Amino acid sequence: MSRRSDSRSASCHLKWREGFLFGACGIGIIAVIFCSGESLLYAQEQSAAVISHEVKEIFERAGKAVVKIHGLDQHSPICGTGFFIDPTGTLYTAYTVGGEADNFTVEFAGQKYPARQLVADIRSGTAMLKIDAATPVLPIGKSEELEVATPVVAVGFPLDLAQTPNFGMIAGFDHKYLGRYFSTTHLRVNLPTQRGEAGAPLLNMKGEVVGILVSSLENNSSCYAVPIEAAEKIRRDFVRFGEARHGWVGINVTEAPQPVEGSRAEMAQIMDGTPAAYSGIKRGDILLSVGQKKVTQPEDVLDASFFITAGDIVPITVMRGNKKLTFEVQADLHPASKNLPVLPDGTQLPAAAAADGNHAIPLKLDSEAQRTP
Amino acid sequence: MDEFNDNEISKLLRLKRYEQPPPGYFENFLHEFHRRQRDELLRQPLWRICLDRAHEFKFRFPVRSLASYPAAVAAVLVCGAIISLKIYQQPETTQVALQSPPALSTPTDAQWTLASPGATRTFRMQPLHRFDASTQTHWATTPPRYVLDSVPVSYEPTFRF
Numbered sequence: 001m002s003r004r005s006d007s008r009s010a011s012c013h014l015k016w017r018e019g020f021l022f023g024a025c026g027i028g029i030i031a032v033i034f035c036s037g038e039s040l041l042y043a044q045e046q047s048a049a050v051i052s053h054e055v056k057e058i059f060e061r062a063g064k065a066v067v068k069i070h071g072l073d074q075h076s077p078i079c080g081t082g083f084f085i086d087p088t089g090t091l092y093t094a095y096t097v098g099g100e101a102d103n104f105t106v107e108f109a110g111q112k113y114p115a116r117q118l119v120a121d122i123r124s125g126t127a128m129l130k131i132d133a134a135t136p137v138l139p140i141g142k143s144e145e146l147e148v149a150t151p152v153v154a155v156g157f158p159l160d161l162a163q164t165p166n167f168g169m170i171a172g173f174d175h176k177y178l179g180r181y182f183s184t185t186h187l188r189v190n191l192p193t194q195r196g197e198a199g200a201p202l203l204n205m206k207g208e209v210v211g212i213l214v215s216s217l218e219n220n221s222s223c224y225a226v227p228i229e230a231a232e233k234i235r236r237d238f239v240r241f242g243e244a245r246h247g248w249v250g251i252n253v254t255e256a257p258q259p260v261e262g263s264r265a266e267m268a269q270i271m272d273g274t275p276a277a278y279s280g281i282k283r284g285d286i287l288l289s290v291g292q293k294k295v296t297q298p299e300d301v302l303d304a305s306f307f308i309t310a311g312d313i314v315p316i317t318v319m320r321g322n323k324k325l326t327f328e329v330q331a332d333l334h335p336a337s338k339n340l341p342v343l344p345d346g347t348q349l350p351a352a353a354a355a356d357g358n359h360a361i362p363l364k365l366d367s368e369a370q371r372t373p
Numbered sequence: 374m375d376e377f378n379d380n381e382i383s384k385l386l387r388l389k390r391y392e393q394p395p396p397g398y399f400e401n402f403l404h405e406f407h408r409r410q411r412d413e414l415l416r417q418p419l420w421r422i423c424l425d426r427a428h429e430f431k432f433r434f435p436v437r438s439l440a441s442y443p444a445a446v447a448a449v450l451v452c453g454a455i456i457s458l459k460i461y462q463q464p465e466t467t468q469v470a471l472q473s474p475p476a477l478s479t480p481t482d483a484q485w486t487l488a489s490p491g492a493t494r495t496f497r498m499q500p501l502h503r504f505d506a507s508t509q510t511h512w513a514t515t516p517p518r519y520v521l522d523s524v525p526v527s528y529e530p531t532f533r534f
Contacts, residue, residue, distance in 0.1 A: 077517040097520050125527045182527045196519035215522045224525045253532040298532040305534030
């Protein structure tokens with residue numbers, strides 16, 4: 001009997017040991033799964049908390065310089081958004097808000113201030129207004145540093161609601177939309193927008209302005225923003241001349257059948273009476289660069305030429321046969337410029353002079369010619 | 374075999390006939406056998422024992438009866454995931470570091486230190502539209518249009534510059 005009980009106890013001992021091993025393994029597996037899930041959730045929670053904190057910080061900082069703009073256009077009162085860019089009350093907004101309306105008022109720090117239009121530029125889609133008050137300022141960033149999927153924040157006034165932050169990311173850099181070419185590259189942003197947010201600042205995660213919201217896309221889940229450099233170009237023109245002065249040299253570009261030196265931009269037409277006609281540039285030359293901007297396809301001309309200011313010297317490099325030639329051309333006023341220049345005797349040029357796109361407008365600049373960078 | 378003749382072999386067989394195992398040998402035989410078997414078994418490494426047991430376990434039961442095991446494991450995993458989600462869904466507000474309120478920055482670019490561009494220069498201001506008072510009174514009751522177009526206004530018809 002004792003031997004039987006001994007053998008039974010030994011076999012029980014073995015089974016217990018075996019069960020213990022299996023149990024320990026099972027608990028270990030569950031613990032590993034639990035810990036990995038825990039660490040993943042913890043990381044997600046941390047990331048969300050960091051993003052939320054950063055957006056909140058940007059919103060609190062930038063919100064003080066973002067204002068609601070009221071105006072009156074031909075049809076009805078309008079409402080949009082704008083933001084201060086200097087401490088004397090100058091603000092940027094979208095052309096659709098500050099371009100074709102009047103009787104502006106700006107809601108700032110709980111008060112309403114009358115505002116006046118300084119400049120409005122339909123080519124960039126931006127406008128500058130001014131109130132007479134000391135104001136906070138948003139720092140200006142560089143849209144050139146943006147890449148696809150770079151996170152961005154917009155602060156605006158949707159409908160009749162309070163100031164609202166929007167968080168999204170850069171979705172693309174577009175030359176055209178629905179078959180229409182832009183005057184300069186626009187930032188396509190996957191960021192939800194509402195009516196009333198035209199003119200809102202697009203900010204990078206450092207809180208610097210990198211663009212101005214100008215339109216939404218199909219279902220308001222995305223929007224277009226003008227790069228801040230385009231608005232800054234208009235501001236530079238305004239400081240120099242009191243208005244936007246887009247330049248041009250009078251060249252039509254088309255796509256070449258074969259790339260030459262990496263460029264497919266071929267001079268299709270040199271317009272009579274334009275700076276290009278007197279520069280020596282010929283039809284059939286392949287355009288390589290305008291200023292410092294390299295050109296590889298006809299679309300590149302839009303960005304390269306947008307930043308030319310009338311009166312500035314523009315170095316244009318072309319390929320003619322096997323020769324690389326550089327011409328220095330003084331740009332004239334772009335025919336599409338909305339504000340016509342005033343002649344020295346005080347009279348304004350006839351609209352017909354600008355309407356004929358194939359002729360440059362004779363220009364009298366009161367500022368010394370500069371070299372396009 | 375040559376060393377032993379038939380007589381010697383028959384002597385040995387006679388001796389063997391009277392040979393007896395020690396007392397209790399047969400009673401202890403089974404116990405001793407099991408003990409030695411256990412000793413042999415326990416001399417193997419642990420992983421080997423587990424593997425053998427697992428093999429034995431696998432062949433002892435039909436596969437059909439084991440079909441419920443993956444389901445049981447999956448149920449355990451799902452339960453673990455749900456528990457972990459419930460535990461970590463609670464926000465940990467204390468983990469967000471408090472910072473001093475950021476100060477507004479001023480423009481750093483010396484090129485743009487505009488004292489007051491609108492005040493120091495006389496610009497050609499072109500009011501685009503004139504509104505009379507009656508129209509404004511009418512518009513005061515009109516709800517405002519909140520601006521955000523569906524297409525950017527910027528437009529370039531051709532590649533000219």
